[in-house]
Amino acid sequence: MVVALLKKQQDENTAVASRIRVEQVSHGFDTLTGRLDVLEDIDLDIAPGEFVALLGPSGCGKSTLLRLVAGLEPASAGCITQDDKPITRPDPSRIVVFQDPTLFPWRTVWDNIALGLEAQGILKQEKARVDAALQKVGLEGFEKSYPHQLSGGMAQRVALARALVNNPKVLILDEPLGKLDSLTRLELQSELVSLWLKNGFSVLLVTHDVEEALFMAQRVIIFTPRPAKIAAELAVDLPYPRHRGDPKLAGLRHEVLDRLGLGTSW
């Protein structure tokens, strides 16, 4: 039933979301001490509107994979496509949000959010999109504030709004809540899920937090230590909104920790 509903939702999302296919992707870096293999034979298919979380040991290659999907560098081998077209460069339809909000300190909240539209030369006619993005993340009233006047959670909301203003078809999140205090983190997890449900874009989320992955994603991919290979994949077949105390989440948590080699630590 849940699967059928999500499938229906995903079909409806096709217009606003992209399919991302990662096919036989390997990647490495040439360093002073030789070749460093980081990703090995990764195959990943993200359906339009799907929410997928990536978990794995520190340094295994998660951010590297996100950079490839964002188009920031080409894969050493294999192919990554967005709606069957090879990804060769960054594009406003695929937006990355990092752990640090990296706002421009001399620009107001409104001007920071407006950046993407300004870069595309469409700000003048599309100003309403900036106001809409501000409203989506609950920052009305702070449009004239400067970054130093914001809390960490608010700054990360600005970073999210700066991504959403582009109407992305894929939102790429690299530990976006990693630096926030635990309460703000829980609050923003729920907000991100509602934004996803309302907007329908596909999400690729990297997190170190097993509960966060299970609370938010429909599917969790677990990587091996570097070079990252896919070690396991788990479907989180639970409806939204989810409840943190759901015993099914606790069961899945145990399974994920086991797959990460931390089965005894709970």
Ligand SMILES: Nc1ncnc2c1ncn2[C@@H]1O[C@H](COP(=O)(O)OP(=O)(O)OP(=O)(O)O)[C@@H](O)[C@H]1O
């Ligand atoms: N530009 C680069 N040149 C050389 N090595 C790199 C480069 N970028 C990343 N690496 C190496 O690739 C490996 C994977 O890095 P990556 O940032 O993808 O890991 P990660 O899984 O995101 O780790 P974390 O969970 O700590 O963020 C690391 O060993 C890192 O040193």
Ligand SMILES: [Mg+2]
């Ligand atoms: Mg990383």
